[in-house]
Amino acid sequence: MALWLDALVAEIRAEMVANVWKVVATEGDEVADGDTLVILESMKMEIPVLAESAGTIAAMHVSEGDVVQEGDVIAVIE
Amino acid sequence: MFETVLVANRGEIARRVIRTVQGMGLRAVAVYSEADRDLPYVTEADESVLIGAAPPAQSYRSVEALLEAAHRTGSQAVHPGYGFLAEDPSFAARVQDAGLVWVGPRPESIGAMGDKIRARNLVAAVGMPVSRGSTEPVLDVASAVRAAERIGYPLMVKASAGGGGMGMAVAADEDALVVEFARVQSFAGRMFGDPSVLLERYFPRVRHVEVQVLGLADGRVVALGERECSVQRRNQKLVEESPSPAVGPELRLRMLASAVRAAEAVGYLNAGTIECLLDVDSGEFFFLEMNTRLQVEHPVTELVQRIDIVEQQLLVAAGEPVTFDPDALQPTGHAIEMRVNAEDPVRFLPGPGAITVWEEPSGEGVRVDAGYAAGTTVTPHYDSLMAKLVVHGVDRDEAISRARDAVRAFHIEGPKCNLPFFGELLDHPHFLSGQYDTGLVGRMRS
Numbered sequence: 001m002a003l004w005l006d007a008l009v010a011e012i013r014a015e016m017v018a019n020v021w022k023v024v025a026t027e028g029d030e031v032a033d034g035d036t037l038v039i040l041e042s043m044k045m046e047i048p049v050l051a052e053s054a055g056t057i058a059a060m061h062v063s064e065g066d067v068v069q070e071g072d073v074i075a076v077i078e
Numbered sequence: 079m080f081e082t083v084l085v086a087n088r089g090e091i092a093r094r095v096i097r098t099v100q101g102m103g104l105r106a107v108a109v110y111s112e113a114d115r116d117l118p119y120v121t122e123a124d125e126s127v128l129i130g131a132a133p134p135a136q137s138y139r140s141v142e143a144l145l146e147a148a149h150r151t152g153s154q155a156v157h158p159g160y161g162f163l164a165e166d167p168s169f170a171a172r173v174q175d176a177g178l179v180w181v182g183p184r185p186e187s188i189g190a191m192g193d194k195i196r197a198r199n200l201v202a203a204v205g206m207p208v209s210r211g212s213t214e215p216v217l218d219v220a221s222a223v224r225a226a227e228r229i230g231y232p233l234m235v236k237a238s239a240g241g242g243g244m245g246m247a248v249a250a251d252e253d254a255l256v257v258e259f260a261r262v263q264s265f266a267g268r269m270f271g272d273p274s275v276l277l278e279r280y281f282p283r284v285r286h287v288e289v290q291v292l293g294l295a296d297g298r299v300v301a302l303g304e305r306e307c308s309v310q311r312r313n314q315k316l317v318e319e320s321p322s323p324a325v326g327p328e329l330r331l332r333m334l335a336s337a338v339r340a341a342e343a344v345g346y347l348n349a350g351t352i353e354c355l356l357d358v359d360s361g362e363f364f365f366l367e368m369n370t371r372l373q374v375e376h377p378v379t380e381l382v383q384r385i386d387i388v389e390q391q392l393l394v395a396a397g398e399p400v401t402f403d404p405d406a407l408q409p410t411g412h413a414i415e416m417r418v419n420a421e422d423p424v425r426f427l428p429g430p431g432a433i434t435v436w437e438e439p440s441g442e443g444v445r446v447d448a449g450y451a452a453g454t455t456v457t458p459h460y461d462s463l464m465a466k467l468v469v470h471g472v473d474r475d476e477a478i479s480r481a482r483d484a485v486r487a488f489h490i491e492g493p494k495c496n497l498p499f500f501g502e503l504l505d506h507p508h509f510l511s512g513q514y515d516t517g518l519v520g521r522m523r524s
Contacts, residue, residue: 016427017458024268036244036265043420043428044461045312048244 010053010077014068018042029057037075079396080154086144087159089449093119095157098388107151111137113457132459138162155179164371181395183370187344191368201340201365209364215274222259225277237266238274248280283358283515287322289337290379293347295397300404301334302379308516311426318375319414320382323512348394358515381413381470412477413470416500419462420493429494430456439487443470443480456493
């Protein structure tokens with residue numbers, strides 16, 4: 001069951017503390033592997049958060065201006 | 079000569095400018111935000127002024143706060159460092175209108191070079207090579223295909239409003255252009271609110287080489303050699319060296335002469351940098367842009383030319399002659415700079431933090447320009463540069479050997495730190511051979 005879910009649902013998590021600078025994709029969008037979902041900003045660096053698989057954005061958990069902590073879920077792709 | 083100089087910046091560059099200001103017997107005024115009150119430059123200045131809260135808009139980018147600090151401290155000149163307001167022509171003009179000396183180029187030169195298309199046309203008119211590209215923003219796919227016929231494939235499709243490597247794609251032929259144009263345009267619209275796209279000739283293997291120029295008070299422009307800046311991540315420099323291993327005597331003569339003509343075309347005064355792309359396959363170079371300020375990596379030029387560039391900036395701003403003979407420049411040896419950043423050495427993601435250990439290397443040919451010390455904190459408000467580790471040797475081999483020793487002797491704990499990356503780079507066969515391009519870091523990490 002867990003394996004089956006893993007194959008279909010991908011959680012995209014923040015790799016560092018950062019500000020959410022731009023939200024590029026929205027819920028319901030079809031995305032390809034490597035598409036930019038969100039752009040984080042930390043220490044004057046813009047860090048794109050990319051889709052790691054193709055699918056549909058099932059949930060977008062952040063908005064522009066939010067602060068994310070390392071490990072926070074940013075988006076869910078089905 | 080003015081007596082008091084306000085340094086409108088923070089961290090390592092503020093400290094580096096203050097050192098020269100004081101060395102010339104002048105008074106240095108530092109400005110700082112609430113986040114920076116413990117940093118070394120604040121205590122080392124002759125006077126320090128708190129100018130506002132941590133966000134740059136409320137402090138280092140606040141023209142009112144900076145001019146007020148200058149007025150209150152009796153400053154007669156303003157040195158902008160790099161970043162923040164250094165390339166804002168209206169700030170330069172405001173400083174001058176307030177009766178202060180601006181340690182930098184004329185506001186008109188900053189404005190002319192800040193407009194990318196205007197800059198390209200200006201330098202092309204004086205014979206500097208520019209690569210083929212769209213001369214105005216492209217808004218539809220039919221125009222893109224027409225422009226591409228003139229420019230040639232492969233080409234780079236990029237968002238006009240973009241930067242930092244985002245919203246860019248390479249198209250090898252017309253079919254790819256149709257696909258990539260739509261993707262980039264849609265990304266640009268969502269991302270930047272501006273769907274216009276630029277097309278440029280794409281070079282698969284390029285080096286980034288730049289020329290340091292200095293416009294003297296008597297109107298002459300001098301080129302102080304070139305810097306190789308191809309070790310980059312996310313299109314930002316990590317390591318610079320001078321001379322460039324890719325530039326021989328004949329190419330150097332042409333590049334430096336072109337850079338001088340380009341700077342003369344805008345009546346350039348003070349320090350500036352002409353950035354070029356060097357196509358590895360053809361050996362041709364092309365104008366990329368001009369940075370109308372002091373550059374982060376200026377120390378590599380200082381070490382090979384044995385000149386203090388900040389001192390020359392202050393002398394030029396005061397209308398005085400420089401300390402060297404522009405007709406008798408004699409660069410010696412080889413210098414390498416490594417940007418020690420608060421970021422991890424693998425993916426280069428930033429990680430601020432409180433510094434518990436800070437031990438700098440020292441010794442012959444080793445220079446450290448640091449913004450922090452033990453007990454200070456790297457905050458998330460500003461860029462991740464903690465220090466510049468710069469080495470000089472009689473030749474490139476000696477510089478590399480000194481760089482290895484210095485990297486091993488540099489100990490920082492607390493924030494993330496990219497020092498281990500330099501250890502890896504300094505043993506990498508492509509870096510050692512000198513035959514590398516801007517794809518080097520990407521290949522090391524793929």
